[in-house]
Amino acid sequence: MATRDVVFPPGRQALYDRNRYSPAIRSNGLLFVSGQVGSREDGSPEPDLQAQVRRAFENLNAVLGAAGCTFEDVIDATVFIVDPAANFETIWQTASAYWGEAPHPTLTAVGVTWLYGFQFEIKVIARLPQAGQS
Template sequence: MRDVIFPSDKQAKYEAYGYSAAVKSGGFLFMSGQVGINASGSVISDPAAQFQLAFTNLGGVLEAAGCGFDDIVDITSFHVDMYEHFNAFASVKQSVFPNPPFPNWTAIGVVCLAEPDLLLEVKAIAKLASFT
């Protein structure tokens, strides 16, 4: 069984491209990648602010599912120009996950993302509270 999750009033944006923000299945929440695009659809140009917004958007998906950042067990981040922006990303990530136990994390360098000015996409898997 799978249940799809959408942050409030964003379902149409996901359905327009044929995917869900997250899927609940087997005691886990599998989240689609989130990026630093604001509510008006604009990419945030400042790298640190863009990375923070990507995590804020991820938090919106978690909240819609009744979860939080402490429920995340695995993160995959996709970076354009990883070496240039890695310290800024690491700083934001540390603010989101300040204390152990930390989730698993895989960082992957990519050539580009869906929008030309995007520098990061982050996706995650969380353990659902009802299955702990």
């Protein structure tokens, strides 16, 4: 098996090691980013929903940045929302500050019943800058 080309953002490797997953993997010109939640450095959730969404995007941006990417390089996003009927508008108002200008990435939103104490999670696939434009 080939060695995975793992990307770690600064200061969070212990969290990923403890939970046994990689934050992102480079492969064939793409960056596959694991779901990012609004966790503090110790892994605990931000209690306020808007703060949790902001921190999830900040955590995502840290992973993207460690690979030399920005949110502008994101081509596909999947979000997971606990109780989307109650939380979607609050989440989307907060997320829009990070989403950037059109054209936007593709998006799949999934309503879930449990996210390990979190209410929002985002995972993405991004184009690595050196892979060129397509």
